[in-house]
Amino acid sequence: ELCSSLAGIMLLEVFLVLGTLLMYFLFSKKKEEMLPFKDGWWGRGQKPVTKEDSSIRPFKVEITEEELSDLFRRLDQARITEPVENSCFHYGTNSVPLRKVVSYWKNQFNWKKQAEVLNKYPQFKTKIQGIDIHFVHVKPPRLTEGQAAKPLLMVHGWPGSFYEFYKIIPLLTDPASHGLGDEHIFEIICPSIPGYGFSEAPHKKDFNSVSAATVFYELMLRLRFNEFYTQGGDWGWLICTNLSQIAPNNVKGLHLNMVSVSKLGLTDLLSILLGRYFPGLFGFQDEDVRRMFPFLKKWLYRILSESGYAHIQATKLDTVGCGLNDSPVGLAAYILEKFSSWTDMEFQNLEDGIPESREFSLDDLLSNIMIYWVSGCIVSSMRFYRENLGKGIGTQKHEK
Amino acid sequence: QAILCLPRSFEYSQKNAVLVPVAALGVGGMLLYWLRSGRKIKTIDMGDGWWGSGERPLQGKEDTSIRPFKIETSDKEIEDLHQRLDRFRFTPHVEGAAFHYGFNSSYLRKVVAYWRNQFDWGKQVEVLNRYPHFHTTIEGIDIHFIHVKPPYVPHGRAVQPLLMVHGWPGSFYEFYKIIPLLTEPAKHGLNEGDVVFEVICPSIPGYGFSEASHQQGFDSIATARIFHKLMNRLGFKKYYVQGGDWGSRITTNMAQMLPQSVKGLHLNLVFIARQGLGRLICTMLGAYVPWLVGFSREDARRFYPFMQKNVYDVLRESGYLHIQATKPDTAGCGLNDSPVGLAAYILEKFSTWTDKSFLHKDDGGLESKYSLDELLTNVMIYWVTSSIVSSMRYYKENFAKDPDLRAHSRVGVYVPTGIAAFPQEIVHVPRIWAKDVYKNIISYSYMPRGGHFAAFEEPKLLAQDIMQFVQKVEQL
Numbered sequence: 001e002l003c004s005s006l007a008g009i010m011l012l013e014v015f016l017v018l019g020t021l022l023m024y025f026l027f028s029k030k031k032e033e034m035l036p037f038k039d040g041w042w043g044r045g046q047k048p049v050t051k052e053d054s055s056i057r058p059f060k061v062e063i064t065e066e067e068l069s070d071l072f073r074r075l076d077q078a079r080i081t082e083p084v085e086n087s088c089f090h091y092g093t094n095s096v097p098l099r100k101v102v103s104y105w106k107n108q109f110n111w112k113k114q115a116e117v118l119n120k121y122p123q124f125k126t127k128i129q130g131i132d133i134h135f136v137h138v139k140p141p142r143l144t145e146g147q148a149a150k151p152l153l154m155v156h157g158w159p160g161s162f163y164e165f166y167k168i169i170p171l172l173t174d175p176a177s178h179g180l181g182d183e184h185i186f187e188i189i190c191p192s193i194p195g196y197g198f199s200e201a202p203h204k205k206d207f208n209s210v211s212a213a214t215v216f217y218e219l220m221l222r223l224r225f226n227e228f229y230t231q232g233g234d235w236g237w238l239i240c241t242n243l244s245q246i247a248p249n250n251v252k253g254l255h256l257n258m259v260s261v262s263k264l265g266l267t268d269l270l271s272i273l274l275g276r277y278f279p280g281l282f283g284f285q286d287e288d289v290r291r292m293f294p295f296l297k298k299w300l301y302r303i304l305s306e307s308g309y310a311h312i313q314a315t316k317l318d319t320v321g322c323g324l325n326d327s328p329v330g331l332a333a334y335i336l337e338k339f340s341s342w343t344d345m346e347f348q349n350l351e352d353g354i355p356e357s358r359e360f361s362l363d364d365l366l367s368n369i370m371i372y373w374v375s376g377c378i379v380s381s382m383r384f385y386r387e388n389l390g391k392g393i394g395t396q397k398h399e400k
Numbered sequence: 401q402a403i404l405c406l407p408r409s410f411e412y413s414q415k416n417a418v419l420v421p422v423a424a425l426g427v428g429g430m431l432l433y434w435l436r437s438g439r440k441i442k443t444i445d446m447g448d449g450w451w452g453s454g455e456r457p458l459q460g461k462e463d464t465s466i467r468p469f470k471i472e473t474s475d476k477e478i479e480d481l482h483q484r485l486d487r488f489r490f491t492p493h494v495e496g497a498a499f500h501y502g503f504n505s506s507y508l509r510k511v512v513a514y515w516r517n518q519f520d521w522g523k524q525v526e527v528l529n530r531y532p533h534f535h536t537t538i539e540g541i542d543i544h545f546i547h548v549k550p551p552y553v554p555h556g557r558a559v560q561p562l563l564m565v566h567g568w569p570g571s572f573y574e575f576y577k578i579i580p581l582l583t584e585p586a587k588h589g590l591n592e593g594d595v596v597f598e599v600i601c602p603s604i605p606g607y608g609f610s611e612a613s614h615q616q617g618f619d620s621i622a623t624a625r626i627f628h629k630l631m632n633r634l635g636f637k638k639y640y641v642q643g644g645d646w647g648s649r650i651t652t653n654m655a656q657m658l659p660q661s662v663k664g665l666h667l668n669l670v671f672i673a674r675q676g677l678g679r680l681i682c683t684m685l686g687a688y689v690p691w692l693v694g695f696s697r698e699d700a701r702r703f704y705p706f707m708q709k710n711v712y713d714v715l716r717e718s719g720y721l722h723i724q725a726t727k728p729d730t731a732g733c734g735l736n737d738s739p740v741g742l743a744a745y746i747l748e749k750f751s752t753w754t755d756k757s758f759l760h761k762d763d764g765g766l767e768s769k770y771s772l773d774e775l776l777t778n779v780m781i782y783w784v785t786s787s788i789v790s791s792m793r794y795y796k797e798n799f800a801k802d803p804d805l806r807a808h809s810r811v812g813v814y815v816p817t818g819i820a821a822f823p824q825e826i827v828h829v830p831r832i833w834a835k836d837v838y839k840n841i842i843s844y845s846y847m848p849r850g851g852h853f854a855a856f857e858e859p860k861l862l863a864q865d866i867m868q869f870v871q872k873v874e875q876l
Contacts, residue, residue: 330736330738
């Protein structure tokens, strides 16, 4: 009797344990969470009752003489301050090379010609959630028999624009002509983030990266793409990531050239402290170690010394953007500084901030700046920082 | 056996009964002496500097003349300003923004309209020239200052020299309302005993009409030294100093550098370096048992809730500090070219730092405390002198090498100190914490109202506090 009751008890115990394990396993397994769409209305005033106009209208960048002469007058009358001696780019944009840029801008930069370059690719506007969204849509010039072009959504960041992709678009839509293998050919869509360039700025508060992702999702659907790849860096990184979180079934693949994490757990902290000595333990590759350490110097100081702009844009953008929308030289100084130090931190020690063998031509840099200038979008472009970072890093739902 | 030994040791100790107390006295005496002498007051080394352009000239003494100066303007200057105001490119704000995103652009339009059509810079220049201005060259740069003597000194009264130092984004002009209260107190109904002042307000190099440094490294220590030299050149050996914002830092450095020259130090803002664990524990406990950590009830009221007032609010307000301490030339470039941009940037501070609740107002509450004429005059000082960029560089020079402003907090301040704590100041520093640096606080007042720009906003309150402080020092 004792035997059987004991066996019975043991069996019961085994079942209990198994049962508990099973329940635990089932309920604690993280189901793939989807981030909800963030529907909104960003137009002026109240949302109208009538259905939104969903037409896709072709768009061309246009110049007026008045615009140009106003710009030249401002450049002529720019009040520029002398730099402190021997400061290179340590205090920000050095006004000596800035003067050279201004002189080039006035005398050699040809905005009409650059506008033609911008208009090289077909651009469109369409109204989504109350605001006009601008985008570039480039189809491959030729496809081999039976091949389908893969739709690719590429999203820019700050202080960039859709123009950043103009050099890569031909490599992706027509790889064969550029010496690349033509196994994969893409159809490219580069929208402008609302508030940037030729996309209308939202008139309501709280337009953040999830809102932008929702808008772009609607855009892709409107263009009849059910499945697409998406690529991004800077804000583009976050928007594309959100897009994959809200519509995982539509995003075939996500490619990023910048990644940021907003929540550091205990293992992350440990990996910062010990990762240099035990890289394998934390999953770091040699290249990771080379780029990340010494941590304080490369990460913390660098972030602190470079993030002043993000701090002020996340808190007082209406203030800081005001002067930049009124002074093209101020705008150029502000934006060019980023193209210098974010390309290579060592550029700060050069007198003109960008070395002789330029990564970008001055024409390219100024075209990007002109997009901000002619559309008057610098303030609304900064607003994106406030709407995303203003409530604190790590607090947003999508970060969880 | 051990018990048997005891009586033996007691016998010995009878001999030592004399020796031990003597030794103790001796050690005690040496300890006391060491403690007293260890408290020799440390000072900041004065050093020297050269801030002119190029190399310091080897020959020739520096020109030490004091040259009278009058602010001037021209039609050309005003016309250029008007043209820029006319072609300002406005950006609409989001609906319901108030001042939460920075300076509200709808209200800015109204300010620009006033500036363009009603503000009279010529008239304001006359207002500025009401007090005598001077220039003098020190360490290679031209230092601007105003020097106001009391028009009438009653028989037998001593006139106290008082150096008042402004901050950012202010100027010497901030003191224009308080100067008459200090030089002619009786006339303005202030009868704080026998105190009458002779006021000197310099412009920090790089601000307003003081030449900017051409060399790197011009920080508050250099400024303190230059201001000491200035007072010396004006013939003063001992003087009072007063300051808020950067002025607080500079005058504190002055007291640390030459305590024998500073009769008294009065501050309306206290900078303290963040201390470590002890401070943190104090902060946490203070929320529940303020008396235990030395906080008064008023301290607790102003200091808590801690996260909100000292972390979130500070983070929200310190973007400008972050960018100016790292990229001043970038931040200031557009502001020197767009007067509207400059006004928005500067006036935003006059709104939020006067009263934090002004953030919720569409007009930032500016005109409830100041007139547009006053505010724009201050902005014009930055505009006509093109000094916004150099004023921002000051942040980099001071914060970049020493983010906590810690370097001289070990050097205490032993001169008599008076602190006026205004309720809407950006961060409240309780007396017990101020004592870490300011060892000799004679007066600590909780002011009933007022914010960061104390002299500009509440000149009478500040004047009264300065006077009662000086009274106390004079009676020491």
